[in-house]
Amino acid sequence: MPRERGQKVVATNRKARHDYLIEDTYEAGVVLTGTEVKSLREGRASLVDGYAFIDGGEIWLDAVHIPEYTEGTWNNHAPRRKRKLLLHKHEIIKISHRTAQGGYTLIPLSIYFSDGRAKIELAVAKGKREYDKRQALREKQDKREADRAMASRRNLGD
Template identity: 50%
Template sequence: MARQSTHQTKPNAEKSPRRDPTAAGQRDAAVNRIASHIYFLLEKFEAGIALTGTEVKSIRAGEVNLKDAYGLIKDDELWLLNCHIGAYEHGNIYNHAPLRTRKLLVHKEEIRKLIGKTQQKGLTLIPTRMYFKNGRVKVEFALAKGKQLWDKRETERRRTADKEAREAVARSRRK
């Protein structure tokens, strides 16, 4: 007689991809926090990025620095320059160059729009964050305009005024 099992296994709800945002959704690998302090971020775009295997492993380990990185359009292609992805610890002779130029994967139509916008004086492409989306590395970059010193001071004044107003409202609610 064949043995029948009445035991049925159910997927663990805690570990299922639908519940875990890092497994199925988006997970930030790097964020360029200083970009909003130095630039006015006008418009944001998403792009894929062409990477080698050791680069992906280094990004998963959090070995990314976007601080000095910027985008450049050359020959109708979008490139990411000065993005530092640290060498993979176990990469041996097949390891990547940490500061190599990397190609961003964007539709031609988007590149044409960006060419028109970046030709305006003072506009540049700045990566704001790098993240995983369904297992693929994506770069969010923004069309940005550099801030002058007085712009930075004005932004700081506005932030402190907003913070003081929020604190005053919170104090009045507590009483």
């Protein structure tokens, strides 16, 4: 059976980019059970409440919802269990120093399959204040309006 090539995104955490200022991103492998992989292949997962933490030199992903596999039997997985992330030791040390500074947290941005293996895009992020969120939204709306004005101006010139 030939292996999959490329990336297939299963779920993204779109709210994370609104709520947090992303500093660094890392690609991490995930330790999953068979039914979790099958559920992900069906495109079912939610990263909304998910976060990661370091415990004993290992990084763990918590509160990510991977629903039970519909065809699973009595040995189906728990939907919101703690899952171990696979990173190099020097990356874990670098992340732990960043999060120890204070104000930084680890959040999952997306879960995807890369060449048939489940991966998590993990971000070291700092929480935005309410006025930062409003400012970013205002900038986005201004850019959209400017693009519209430019497009309508171009269409009038044709």
